[in-house]
Amino acid sequence: MPQMPEGLQGPVQLGEALTVEEQSAVDAVRDAIKNSGSVANDILGKLLTLDAAMIGGGVVIAKGEVFPVWWAAVVMTLLLVSLGAALSGLWPLADKPDPGSCEDVLHFQNRVRESVYRKVDAMRLSAAFLCIALVMAVSGVALRGTGAF
Numbered sequence: 634m635p636q637m638p639e640g641l642q643g644p645v646q647l648g649e650a651l652t653v654e655e656q657s658a659v660d661a662v663r664d665a666i667k668n669s670g671s672v673a674n675d676i677l678g679k680l681l682t683l684d685a686a687m688i689g690g691g692v693v694i695a696k697g698e699v700f701p702v703w704w705a706a707v708v709m710t711l712l713l714v715s716l717g718a719a720l721s722g723l724w725p726l727a728d729k730p731d732p733g734s735c736e737d738v739l740h741f742q743n744r745v746r747e748s749v750y751r752k753v754d755a756m757r758l759s760a761a762f763l764c765i766a767l768v769m770a771v772s773g774v775a776l777r778g779t780g781a782f
Contacts, residue, residue: 670745673752677722680759684716687766700773708769715762722755 651659691709699705726748730741 670749670752673749673756674723676756677719677752677759680756680763681716681719681723684712684719684759684763687763688712688716691770700770700777704769704773708766708773711762711766711769715759715766718755718759718762722752722759 688709691705691712726744728741728744730737732738
């Protein structure tokens with residue numbers, strides 16, 4: 634009788650193989666996880682580029698002429714946090730499983746799934762800080778136009 638790898642729990646299915654429909658559903662889930670990781674990487678890369686461009690443009694353009702320096706510092710800080718979140722989502726996995734060890738392979742598969750969730754969380758965080766920075770920048774320009782600064 635097959636033994637479960639140490640540390641894993643749950644029922645072991647013995648008996649008949651998966652049907653064609655069941656196997657295609659399992660393959661579709663695996664493909665979706667793989668594809669969502671590459672899509673998340675693409676979006677994080679675009680957020681990273683956008684953050685870097687806005688930081689560079691903000692340093693050159695908004696040196697106290699568009700809105701006060703302290704306002705620009707707040708906007709730049711928000712953009713740097715967005716940049717850091719995008720970079721953290723792009724950080725690769727450091728694990729290299731031993732293909733001969735079932736336990737290592739299962740652990741690696743779980744880490745890949747967790748990395749997709751981490752990428753999505755980083756993408757949301759980066760996009761949120763980018764949006765907040767944009768709202769702050771636009772409101773700073775609007776307040777400057779009304780003479781509030």
